[in-house]
Amino acid sequence: MKNALMIIFSLFISSQVLSQTYESIFGVESTQWNITMGNLWGMATAEHRVVGDTLINNLLYQIVDGYDNTGEIMGFLREDSTHSRAWYLGRHDNDEYLIMDLNLNVGDSMFIGGNWNAGPQYYYVDSVYFKNGKKHIQFNLEVYFLDNEKFTLIEGVTSNLGFRYQDKEYINAFPTILLCAFKDGQQIFGTGDCIISSVLEESTPMKFEIYPNPFQNVITIDFNGTHEVLFASVYDLNGRRVFIEKINRSVVNTLDLKKLRSGIYFLHFQDEVGNFKHTTRIIKGD
Structure with missing residues (x-):
């Protein structure tokens, strides 16, 4: 009887772990990510917003707009019912990319690609921790353009590189960095500038x-x-x-x-x- 109770208790604990619900990456009324975008003349900021939803292959996706809130569709995001996993489908892609999995443990791996990454491959989780009440999954991948900060998945946010880090379209290998994230008008990620630009200025402005x-x-x-x-x-x-x-x-x-x-x-x-x-x-x- 004692062994039976232990088995039942273990099964209960396992089911609770497997069904743990995390914070959604989407707000109720609004969601926005400010992500760096690069081009031949420097770095700037793209403000991506959720502007609606749609069904693709019978899966519900959130529609994400493109550069500077012009109404251009950039891609589509979805997450599972527990908010532990999320996927991104680019506007020109046939297959979606896994961009977040909060069920990973130390030693587990996930494929990390993207044009910015000179070594697209499976990387291993080297630590799991909580910060500001959010679960963080850190990998053994140092990001050179983040002062060698390691790539990290962040509950309710996506990652420290934003949601487009797997995107092969993302501006020809220029870094994608998450500057700030907002949900329902509240900033939930970022402590520095939410809009940056390194475009060169002329010493004498050109008038035209x-x-x-x-x-x-x-x-x-x-x-x-x-x-x-x-x-x-x-x-x-x-x-x-x-x-x-x-x-x-x-x-x-x-x-x-x-x-x-x-x-x-x-x-x-x-x-x-x-x-x-x-x-x-x-x-x-x-």
Whole structure:
């Protein structure tokens, strides 16, 4: 009888552990992650928000918008009923990525990939601990752009790299760092700046006009008579150059961009010797 009671007690404890419920990564009314985004001219911040939900292959996903709250869909997130595991499906992906598993113990492993990671492979959990009431799962992977801080899953947040660290699309190997996270208007992660930029500034600001912006097919650039030959390059959000043309700052220039798809782009000016001049964001309408 004593052995039977011990077995029943053990089964009860096991079921409680297996069914433990964690804090959701989603808020009730709103959810936002501020994550670094890199490109050819430096680092900036992308504010990703949950903007709705949808069914994909009979699974309920939360829809995450893209850069700067423009309504562009970046990807989809879902979590299980206990909030212990979460998956991310990129907008161009057929398969989802496991991005969080709070059931892992020391010695367990999880695949960590992403373009930023020079060694995509299975990494091992080296410690499990609680901080500020949230469970943390730390791996034996030192992240060089976080001062060699180790990659860590965080209950109710995702990870110290955010939710897109498995994303192969994420800006051509530039670091993805979670700066801040918010749920229902309350900041739940981050103590420093929530918006950063390392885009280079000119010693003398370049005065010019770009119009219309947003544009449909053609965009006009007026440098107000300043003499200098420049290259005008257009980059998409993945850092790919999709247009280049030599222009003259002494005249009004027009760029024919009708072949571009609608969306957000960066217009980058530089002189003939390759010195950085200026970068600005442009939007192509439908």
